Amino acid sequence: MWTLLGVVAGALTSSGYLPQIVKGFRTKRMDDVSVLMPGILGVGMLLWLAYGIHKEDVPIILANIAGSTFAFTIVAQKYCYRCCKDPAD
Amino acid sequence: MWTLLGVVAGALTSSGYLPQIVKGFRTKRMDDVSVLMPGILGVGMLLWLAYGIHKEDVPIILANIAGSTFAFTIVAQKYCYRCCKDPAD
Numbered sequence: 001m002w003t004l005l006g007v008v009a010g011a012l013t014s015s016g017y018l019p020q021i022v023k024g025f026r027t028k029r030m031d032d033v034s035v036l037m038p039g040i041l042g043v044g045m046l047l048w049l050a051y052g053i054h055k056e057d058v059p060i061i062l063a064n065i066a067g068s069t070f071a072f073t074i075v076a077q078k079y080c081y082r083c084c085k086d087p088a089d
Numbered sequence: 090m091w092t093l094l095g096v097v098a099g100a101l102t103s104s105g106y107l108p109q110i111v112k113g114f115r116t117k118r119m120d121d122v123s124v125l126m127p128g129i130l131g132v133g134m135l136l137w138l139a140y141g142i143h144k145e146d147v148p149i150i151l152a153n154i155a156g157s158t159f160a161f162t163i164v165a166q167k168y169c170y171r172c173c174k175d176p177a178d
Contacts, residue, residue, distance in 0.1 A: 006140045012133025019125035032121035036108035044101025051095045051148070059140070 010063025017070035024077045042071035099152025106159035113166045124167045131160035
């Protein structure tokens with residue numbers, strides 16, 4: 001029961017980044033998104049991953065593998081859309 | 090040592106929202122930010138909070154109290170700046 005709660009919590013705190021990834025992909029605009037947010041969250045999730053491995057806590061491990069991957073995807077999108085933007089805009 | 094790692098991880102995954110809060114406060118623009126992202130992450134962190142309380146894991150509890158508070162702050166900012174925007178913009 002508690003492991004299931006952890007898995008649902010982990011599914012939310014990792015999939016929560018997807019709407020931002022999809023929105024960024026559609027609009028190719030992320031000017032209002034602070035790059036520090038997904039950057040700091042991504043590094044933090046890597047540390048949670050180490051913590052989860054030490055505690056042998058599967059929900060923590062899975063959530064932070066997925067979450068950090070998505071967070072760094074947002075960082076990459078932010079830089080890509082800034083660099084690729086038409087300078088005439 | 091591992092508790093310290095958890096505290097540092099928690100400090101990052103909660104304070105990571107602050108740059109977005111500050112950026113939003115300064116620019117009063119959050120058009121490119123998906124409201125679903127902080128919304129889903131905030132709900133997920135409330136579930137992690139319950140999980141942490143069950144596991145009596147202090148780093149998880151502290152990180153998710155702070156993190157969910159900041160995430161819901163971003164949701165509130167998003168709605169506030171949209172409603173308060175000058176319609177002539």
